[in-house]
Amino acid sequence: MRHYLFTIEEEQSGERADKLLPSLLEGVSRSYLQGVIKDGGLKVGGKTAKPSLKLKEGDILELYLPEAVTPDIPAENIPLDVLYEDDDVIVINKPKGMVVHPAAGHYSGTLVNALMYHCGDSLSGINGVMRPGIVHRIDKDTTGSVIACKNDPAHMAISEQFKEHSIIRVYKAICLGRLKDDEGTVDAPLGRDVNDRKKMAITPGGKRAVTHYKVLERFEDYTYIECRLETGRTHQIRVHMASLGHPLLGDPIYGKSSSPLNKRFNLEGQTLHAQILGFVHPKTGEYIETSAPLPGYFSHLLEIL
Secondary structure, X not given: OEEEEEEOOHHHOOOEHHHHHHHHOOOOOHHHHHHHHHOOOEEEOOEEOOOOOEOOOOOEEEEEEOOOOOOOOOOOOOOOOEEEEOOOEEEEEEXXXXXXXXXXXXXXXXXXXXXXXXXXXXXXXXXXXXXXOEOOOOOOOOEEEEEEEOOHHHHHHHHHHHHOOOOEEEEEEEEEOOOOOOEEEEEOOEEEEOOEEEEEEEOXXXXXXXXXXXXXXXXXXXXXXXXXXXXXXXXXXXXXXXXOOOOEOOOOOOOOOOOHHHHHHOOOOOOEEEEEEEEEOOOOOOEEEEEOOOOHHHHHHHHHO
């Protein structure tokens, strides 16, 4: 059993326990923590707490997470493009079409399956049985850098960097149309779309989301851009660029599926690549930066454009 202690500060007062804890343990899913709390894994002031408990300044939270359980999902010998690896962390250049972690009805072919084979028992267990080692994720059809952790202390340290937005994340993308400004910033909060829970949308009640973009090259009907994330919300770049009227090429949710290039090149999902990932090593304190080369389909598109 792993034991964590937290003290509630003034600005956290009034928050529900099940809503606050995921922000204190970045990278741990809310649904997983709700289950832990319902099973008696949270004490406040020495008493077992319910998920809905409203917290007060000065409250002492004791969270007990069960030891990592070997997932009932197969380790699979799937080749990995490793950008960096040591005893604490591993950074993978994820290919297009690979899901990061298993979900109900989809237990094979994911990054987790590959990591379980590559790393053996050396994966953190904080994020639950289905997501060993996983601190963050990128979409199935987004390529590029994903960091995973091999032990719980590394997971906590990297999660804290994500929480503080100190992780450096730079993406490359191709969007529809010609962006007018050479660079700009979209600062617009994101939340679930009220009409479609599978989609994200700009909403006043959402979480703050900030994307800085820069034009790298303009083509006749498209623009090659670089995006630096100040925050890392679900579908952030995709929603923010669509809000400017320039959705990402190939994006089936926020873009235009009828784009000529979609049909001509049979694009599968958004043209988005997580190129640079920079972080402070959880043990040595050294700054590590990895760069994932553009995938072949992306480079080919740029040559054609």
